Amino acid sequence: MTFVNRNWMRGARVAAFAAVAAGALAFSALTFAQEVAPEQLALARKYVDLTDRAAVFETTVVTVGIDSMAQLLTQNPEIEAQLDEVIGDVIKEYNGRKGDLLDQFARVYALRFTTDELQQIVNFYDSAVGQKLAAANSEVNMDLQRILQVYENNLRVEFFAKVRAGLRDKGITL
Structure with missing residues (x-):
């Protein structure tokens, strides 16, 4: 790939990222203004x-806690016990804040x-079949996700072979 093509591709990726970010910000502004x-x-x-069967809030807070612990332990492995206690305390602080996130989801x-339409959706999810779903x-x-990953891996190999x-x-x- 030539230098010009590499720069063009890099520029295209940056432009695509900027467009997605701008769209997300515009949607976010719209959501709160409307x-x-x-x-x-x-x-x-x-x-x-x-x-909310996946307990998205709790899962997210615990994941961030685990990530924080891993990052801080690499800096100072001797503080694991204290770090575990502090992270547990911080997680407890977030326990009462689930409603804020779910309210934002609801707004979307x-x-x-x-x-x-929302009444029909709620009626369905209140039913036995809706609860099962x-x-x-x-x-x-x-x-x-597993099926898509296998498909994507196979597609990647096949697609590349066809391009070659x-x-x-x-x-x-090449």
């Missing part, structure tokens, strides 16, 4: 509560769905 009816927000929150749903979603998502064959047909060898 008014949502209280009953619509309440239905959206009920949906979030009905489907409230902006995307009408009150009637909510309970199974975490495991199903892991299975789907196409280049060989054009008299280019």
Whole structure:
């Protein structure tokens, strides 16, 4: 790859990242600026509560705690016991803050769905089948990720081989 092409590719990646970041910031600003009816927000929150089987808040806080511990232990391995205690205390501080995150999730749903649609969604997740789906979603998502990973690995090998064959047909060898 030539220097110009490498720079162009690098520039394209930076531009793509900037576009995604700008889109996320614009959506974030829109989410907080837009008014949502209280009953619509309440239905959206009920949906979030009905489907929070993965305990996303707790999992995130514990993951951040583990990451912090690993980072700090590499700097000073002798403080493991004290660090464990302090991280446990900090995790406890976050216990009462789950609602803040779930309210933000609910707001996203409230902006995307009408009150009637949210009522239908809540009715479904209140049903036996909806509860079964909510309970199974975490495991199903892991299975789907594994399938996608295998597919992507196979696609990567096949795609690369086809590109090389196409280049060989054009008299280019790598």
